[in-house]
Amino acid sequence: MKLYYFDIYGRAESIRILAAHAKLELTNEYITGEKLGEMKAAGLLEFGQVPMLEVDGKKLVQSWAILRYLGRQHGYYPSDAETAWKIDSTIDACEDYLNNYFKYQFEKDEEKKKALWENFTKFLPNWLAAIEKRLINNESQNYLVGSKATIADFALGLIGFNCLLNEANPSYADTLPFIEKHEVLKAYATHWKTELGDYLASRPQPRPF
Structure with missing residues (x-):
């Protein structure tokens, strides 16, 4: 798979986490904006955007759909x-986070950025x-749904290891205090830091998102 x-890390990270957890052979083909334009012009991207997973002669797009496919x-x-439903609604919640994050993170106007940060x-x-x-109500607090890993955990891993637990993320220091009182969530994060230890240590660093 490529x-x-x-x-x-971006929107591809949940896919990479799944591949690492499942021990799948995955090649990362890092592209530039120029390469993206070439791929668009060649009709390789159905909706004109990445990530795109090339597998068994198919070109799959849309990050959450790719995650479900592999899942x-x-x-x-x-x-x-x-x-x-529990898994999908968790993924929807992760999308809510990303939408709120992107709004303030990429706003150029300082006054608007301040207001968006307050909303965040x-x-x-x-x-x-x-x-x-959700963790408290689940049968195992090491996983979001059920007693083993699901794509819900990989989706949340994107939020955690791209943003909230990523020291290179520009909002890391500002958002860390919000996590401090959530002991169950912190224990969950510790579990996944261990379970994904080899992958997290081997992925390119630092990356802000």
Whole structure:
């Protein structure tokens, strides 16, 4: 398999985490903006964006859809409707985080950026509390859904290891205090730092996102 994306963690990271956890052979094809333009012109990107996963002659796009595709193939995404809902709603929650994060992180106007940061600091405590509540109510607090890893954990890993637990992220120091009181969430993060230890140590560093 070959994964086309920029030389950042970004939206491709949950896919990389799954591949590492499942011990799949995955080649990272890092591209530039110029290369992206060439791929668009060649009609290689259905929606004109990356990540794109090349596997078995197919070119798969849309990061969460790729994650589900691999999850179904490798036992990380169940067929049971209620369990799938728990996983999918967690992924939707991760998308909520990213939308709020991107709004303030990439705003150029300083006044607007300040207002967006204030909105983010109102959003984040409720978001963290909701994620932790899911862990508390789950049968195993090492996983978000059920008693083994699912793509929900890999989606949340993107948020954790790109942003909240990534010391190179520009918001790391400002968001770290929000996590301090969430002991269950911190224990979950510690578990995944161990479970993904080899991958986290081997991935390119530092990367801000």
